[in-house]
Amino acid sequence: MYRDQVLPRGIDLVLRGREFAGPRARAAAGLEGEVLEIGFGSGLNIPFYPAGLKRVRAVDPAPAGRRLAARRAAACPVPVEYAGSDAQALPVGDASVDSVLSTWTLCTVPDAARALAEIVRVLRPGGALRFVEHGLAPDKRVARLQRRLTPLQRRAFGGCRLDRRIDQLVAAAGRELTRLDTYYIYMRGPRALGYAFEGVAVRP
Numbered sequence: 001m002y003r004d005q006v007l008p009r010g011i012d013l014v015l016r017g018r019e020f021a022g023p024r025a026r027a028a029a030g031l032e033g034e035v036l037e038i039g040f041g042s043g044l045n046i047p048f049y050p051a052g053l054k055r056v057r058a059v060d061p062a063p064a065g066r067r068l069a070a071r072r073a074a075a076c077p078v079p080v081e082y083a084g085s086d087a088q089a090l091p092v093g094d095a096s097v098d099s100v101l102s103t104w105t106l107c108t109v110p111d112a113a114r115a116l117a118e119i120v121r122v123l124r125p126g127g128a129l130r131f132v133e134h135g136l137a138p139d140k141r142v143a144r145l146q147r148r149l150t151p152l153q154r155r156a157f158g159g160c161r162l163d164r165r166i167d168q169l170v171a172a173a174g175r176e177l178t179r180l181d182t183y184y185i186y187m188r189g190p191r192a193l194g195y196a197f198e199g200v201a202v203r204p
Helices: 002-015 018-029 063-075 112-122 140-156 166-172
Strands: 034-038 055-059 080-082 097-103 123-134 176-184 195-202
Touching: 002 063, 018 097, 018 123, 018 195, 034 112, 063 080, 097 112, 112 123, 112 166, 123 166, 166 176, 166 195
Parallel strands: 034 055, 034 097, 055 080, 097 123
Antiparallel strands: 123 195, 176 195
């Protein structure tokens, strides 16, 4: 009940905050053609989709997320279709999408390296992963707190980890990082919860 019903609603409430709008807009701005979005959730990225997309294939494990996203998806001029629930095993053909979008998702995937390998598989050559994720901060005191909080965070927030080096994971998957910005989302607040990796990685 908590994982399937309560948690998706809580995540929708937290991640619809104003501080997340800018990163979402930047991540979605360069999407083109056929798009796969992992961690689609309640559809909070829909308002930022650029015009002219052919289709968005949504991947998300929570049925409650689909219900929360229904109104946003119905109002979206871009067709949205669900394409499975597991980013680690995408039911999508090889080299079949132009862009992949991931926002605050790789922290919760049990095997992030496997999910990134799947993303490489489904992207066409030259296709791009556009992402915003939170992860391990460079500040030693913040990082130490993140490691202490991660066991509790994982239990309370669907497996979410605060201590992943997203940049290293993306680079290790064999993609070229063409843009990477890092920053704290919360200027005044819980820095351990808000160190962000925002970037673009292209399949060679």
